[in-house]
Amino acid sequence: MGFGSYDESExxxxxxxxxxxxxxxxxxxxxxxxxxxxxxxxxxxxxVSQLGSMKDEPDDEDE
Known part of the structure; x- marks a missing residue:
């Protein structure tokens, strides 16, 4: 089988x-x-302008 073996006990x-x-x-x-x-x-x-600028700022978590 291509997806691994099948064990009924499991x-x-x-x-x-x-x-x-x-x-x-x-x-x-x-x-x-x-x-x-x-x-x-x-x-x-x-x-809306403030929201746009916040979205454009890089996230600290991505660094």
Whole structure:
């Protein structure tokens, strides 16, 4: 076979040890309801210009 060998024993149902069980994470534990608003003296054109210049800057992670 071109994609490697197939071993049926690897496909059998595997069980986890109870000692290694990890508790589930509750992703809604810290949900918050509310609103966010802000005011800016900058115009939409100024904000779009700032966004464009930020996109043009090289990322520190790429270096």
């Amino acid at each position: 496909q059998q149902q595997q069980t986890a040890d109870d000692d290694d069980t990890v508790e589930a994470v509750n992703v809604h534990e810290h949900d918050h309801d509310g609103q966010l608003s802000f005011e800016s003296d900058a115009s939409t054109d100024e904000l």
